[in-house]
Amino acid sequence: MSQQLRDPVAERRLVRSRLLIVGVLAAVALAAIAARLWWLQVEGYQHYATLSQENRVRVVGIPPTRGLIYDRNGVLLAENVPTYRLVVTPEQVPDMEGLLGRLGRIVELRATDLERFHQLRRQRRGFQEIPLKFGLTEEEVARLAVNRHRLRGMEVKAQLARRYPLGGTAAHAVGYVGRINREELATVSPAEYSATSHIGKTGVERYYESRLHGKVGVERVETNAMGRTLRTLERQSPAPGEDLYLSLDVRLQKVAEGILADERGAIVAIDPGSGEVLALASTPTFDPNLFVNGIGIDEYRALQSDLDRPLFNRALRGQYPPGSTLKPFLGLAGLETGTKAAEETVYDPGYYSLPGVDHRWRCWKAGGHGHVDLHDAIAESCDTYFYDLAYEMGIEAMHEFLGRFGFGSPTGVDLPGERGGLVPSKDWKRETRGEPWYHGETIIAGIGQGYMLATPLQLAHATATLASRGRTVPPRLLAGTRSHDGERAPVAGGGEPVEPIRLSDSGYWGDVVGSMEAVVHGRRGTARAVGEDAPYRFAGKTGTSQVFGIGQDEEYNAEELEKRLRDHALFIAFAPAEDPEIAVAVIVENGGSGSGTAAPLARAVMDAWLLRLRETAEGYKGG
Template sequence: MLDQQIKDQAGELRLVRSRLAVSLLLVMAAMAVLGGRLWWLQVAGYQHYSTLSQENRVKVVPVAPTRGLIYDRNGVLLAENVPTYRLVVTPEQVVDMERLLKRLGRVVTLRPVDLERFHRLRRQRPGFQEIPLKFDLTEEEVAKLAVDRHRFPGVEVKAQLTRHYPLGATAVHAVGYVGRINERELEKLPAAQYSATSHIGKSGVERFYEDRLHGEVGVERVETNAMGRRLRTLERSAPAPGEDLYLSLDVRLQKVAEAALGAESGAVVAVDPGSGEVLAFASTPTFDPNLFVNGISLDEYRRLQTEHDKPLFNRALRGQYPPGSTVKPFMGLAGLETGTKNAEETVYDPGYYSLPGVDHRWRCWKRWGHGEVDLHQAIAQSCDTYFYDLAFNMGIDTMHDFLQPFGFGRRTGIDLPGEEPGLVPSKAWKKRTKGEPWYHGETIIAGIGQGYMLSTPLQLAYATAILANRGDAVPPHLLRAIHEPGKTGVRAAAADSEPSIGVSDEAYWDTVIDAMEDVVHGRRGTARALGEDAAYRFAGKTGTAQVFGIGQEEEYDAEELEKRLRDHALFIAFAPAEQPEIAVAVVVENGGSGGATAGPIARTVMDAWLLGLRDSARGYRSDG
C-alpha cells in the first residue's frame, strides 16, 4: 500500500514537470511574439508610426490673408478693412443653450437670421469649436458683454477685420461688394487658398479682381491634445495680404453723375477717350453694399429685389436699350464710307418715309417734315426720314458689319463681370434665332436705332470715344494702378487696345463730328439750348427710344402716359470737340426727350470734369 502511494507521487511529479515545461514554452513563445511586435513597432515601423503620432499631436491651421484695399484715382478709399467684434459660443461649455441664448438676447440684438445660422453651424461642427453667433457688435454691446462676462460661460467676444465701404452707395455698381462664401462657391474655389477665408467678392471690381485682392493664405503649426483642442503655436508662416487697387474712377465726378441722375432710373458712363479710363460709372437707383457684407436680412433682400426701380440692377453694364437717334452719327459715317450716300446728297422729308407699292408710312419725329436735308442737317436736326432712306439703301448686313467695330452688338471687355453684349441684328441672326426671314421694314427702323437694335450705356460711351478719337479704339477699363504688398509706390496697370477703325477719307470724320457740334451749337440743333453758354465746344447727339409702338394715325403724348411707358431719353457727347478729354453716354429710363432730360446730365458731368475736377486730380508715384 505504501509502495503504491510512493509510485503515485512520482507520477504526479513527472506530470507537474511536464506541465511546467509546456507552460514555460508557451511563455517563451508569447515573449517572442511580444518582443517581435515591439521590434516591429519601434524599429521596422518606426518612421510610419512616428509620423502618425506627430500628425495626431500637431495640426496645420490656415491663416486668412488681409484683403487688398480699393481706391479711386486720387487715393480716396472705396473699400477698406475695419476692426469689428463678433460674438462666439463654445457649445460644450454651455449647460443650457436655449436659456443662454435667451439671456444673451437681452444684452445684444439677435436677429432670426443670426440664430438660424448659429444652429446650422452648431449641428455641423464639434462641440469644442467656437460657433459665431453675431457679427459686427456695436461698442455698446461689447461694453455690456464685458460687464456681464461672468454670467455667460462659453461666450467670448473676438476681434476681426471686416470689409467696409466708407462711401456707402457711391459707385457701388462699379466697386461691388463682398459677402459670405456660400456652398456653391466653396465647391468651385481652391480649397487650400480659401480654407481660412469667409468672404469673397460677389460683384463689381471686388469679384472681377478677386485673385488680386484676396492675397495668399498663411499657416500655423499648432499643438493639440487628443480631443483636438489647441494647446500652443509651434510655428507660424504669415499670410501675404492682397494687392491694393487704384481705379480710374474719380469719386467727385461719380458723385456729380449720381446727383445729376437724381431720382431717375438710368445710367451715366464717362470715359477718357485717349486712355480708355472710366471716369464715372453711375447706375441709379443705388444701394448700400455694407448691408451684404455679414449677411443681409431676408426682408431687406426681398425689398431690394422687388422694388420697381430694381436698385440691384447694374444699368450701365447690363441695361440693354434701343440706342435710338444716338446711332445716327455712326450710320452717317457708314453711308459715307460704303458709298451709299455722299455728304452733299439730299433727301426730301415730308414727315414720313414710304416704299413704292407699300401703304405703311414710317414717320419722322417732326410731323410736318424737315424738307430737303443733307447728312449734316440730318444729324444736327435728327431727321428720321433721311436715315430711313440711308438704311434701306445700305442694307442690314452692311450696317451690322460697319457698326460692330465701334462696339455695338459685342462686349467691350471692361474689367467687370456680367457685361451684356447688346445687339446689332443681321439676316443670319434673325434666321438663326427666330427662324424667319428679314424684312425691309426692319432695316428701315434699324436705321434710327429701333427695332431689334440694343445697346448698353457702356457701349454707347465706348462708341462715342472711338468717334472722338477718329477711329482709335481703346477699350474701357477701371483698373488704373496696383500697389503690391511690401513695395513702395504703385505700378500702372496695362491697358488693352484694339485695331483702329480706318476710313477711306479722313474728311468723313470731320463731316460727322461737325454735324454733332451743330446738334448743340447750331441754330437748329436738337439740343441747341445745351451749348448756348458752354465755356467749350462739344459734340453731341440726342436720342429717344420707344418703349412701346404706336399706331399709324396715333400721336405720342408723354403727359398722358404712365411714367413707365414713356420713351427712354439718351444723349452721347464728347468734349472739347477739337481735343476730346471726356466722352459721356447718358440713358434715363422713361425720361422722354433726350435733349431735355439726358442732355443736361451729360453737360453737368462734362462741366464738372473740364472746368475744375480734371485739373485738380492727383496722380500717383510709379515704381517704374
C-alpha cells in the same frame, strides 16, 4: 456501497494537459502583445508619432489683409476696420447642438448664421475654425467672455472687416465682398482660403479678387488637451493683398449720381485718349455695407422686390434700344460704304414708305423736315433720312460697320457681368428665331429701334472712339496698384489699344463730328438749348427709344402714359469737340425727351469735369 478509488495518474495527466493549454494560450497572447508593441514602436513609429504630434500641435491659417481700393485722387473707397467674430472648432465640441443652443441664448444668432455655419462645417475639417457670427458688439464680446468656461470649442477673435466709407457712392463699380458660399468654395484654392471667410462678390472687388485677397499665412501652435493654445511654435506671416487705384473720380461720380437723383438711369464718362472710366453711375444705388457680414432676409427681399431694381447695374448690364444716338454712326457708315454722299439730300414729308407698301414709317416731326442732307439729318435728327439710308445700305453692312465701334459685343471693361447688346443680322434672326429678315426691320434699325440694343457703357465707348476719330481703347477702371511692400505700379489707361477704325476718306470724321456739333450749337439742333451758353464747344446727339410700340394711326402722348411706359431719354456727347477730354453717355429710363431730360445731365457732367475738376484730378502716379 462501493467507494470510488482515486487515480493519481489520470489526475496528473489532466492537470498537465490543462497547464499546457493555458501555457500555449499565454504564450500566444504574449507573442501577440510583443508583436503589437514591436509594430507600434518600430514599424508604426513614424505614423503614430505624427498623429501624436498633431494632437499636440495644430496648424492654423492666418488670413491676409485685403487690399484697399482708392479713386484716382486717393480717396478711400474700400477699407478694413477692426471687428470681432465668433468662431467654433468642431473637434473640440462634445455636443454641437448644445453649444449652439447656449450661444443662441447669449448672442443673437440668425437663421442665416446657423445655415452658413452648418454648410461650412460639412465642407471643412474638424480642426478648422468655422465662423458663426460676425461683427460682435462689445457687449456681446463681454457676455461671451464671462461664459467662456461653459462654451468649450468657442472663441472670439479679432479681425479686419470690409467697410465702404462712402456707402452707395460708386457701389456698382466698386462692388462688395460677402461670406463665401458653397459654389465659390468649389472654385477657389482650399489652401489659400482656409482662413478666409469673405470673397469679392461684384464689381472691382470680384474682378480683381486675386490681387486684393493676398496670400494666406500659417501658424503652428501647441495646444493642451482642451484645445487651448499654449504657445506658438512657428509662424509664416500672410502677405497682404495689393491696394488698387481706380480711374474713377469720386467727385465726378457724385455729380453723376446726384443729377440722376431719383431717376432710374445711368451715366458713363470716359477719357477718350486713355480709355479711363471717369464715372460709372447707375441709379438707384444701394449700400454695399449691408452685404459684408450677411444681409438679413427681410432687407434682401426688399432690395430684390424693389421695382426700381437698385442692385441692377444699368451702366454695365442695362440693354436699351439706342434710338437716335445711333444716327451719327450710321451716317458715317453711309459715307464709308458709299451709300450716300454727305451733300446728297432726302426729302422728308414726315414719313417714309416703300413702293407698293401701305405702311408708313413716321418721322418724329409730323410735317417733315423737307430736303435734308447728312448734316441736317443728324442735327435735326430726321428719321426719314435714316430710314432711307438703312434701307439702301442693308442690315448686313450696318451689322459689320457698327461692330467696328464695339456695338453688339462687350467692351472688355475690367468688371464682371458686362452684357454685349445686340446688332441684328439675317443670320442672327434665322438662328435665334427661325424666321427670315424683313425690309421693315432694316428700316427701323436705321433709327436704333427694333432688335437694336446697347448698354450705356457701349455707347460711351463708341462715342469716345468717334471723338478720337477711330482710335479705339477699351475702357478700364484700374489705374495703378501698390503692393504690400509699398512698391507702386501704374497700369496703362484703358486696355490694349486695338486696330483703329480707318476710313477711306478721313474727311468723313469731320462731316459727322461737325453735324454733332450742330446738334447743340446749330440754329435748328435738337439740343441747341443745352449748348447755348456753353463756354466750350462740344458735340452731341439726342435719342429717345420706345418702351412699347404705337399703332399706325395713334399719337404718342407722354402725359397720358404711366411713367414706366414713357420713352427712354438718351444723349451722347464729347468735349471739347476738337480735342476731346471726356465722352459721356446718359440714359434716363422713361425720361421721355433726350434733349429735355438726358442732354442737360450730360452737360452738367462735362461742365464739372472741364470747368472744375479736371485740373485738380491727380490721377495715379507710380513711384
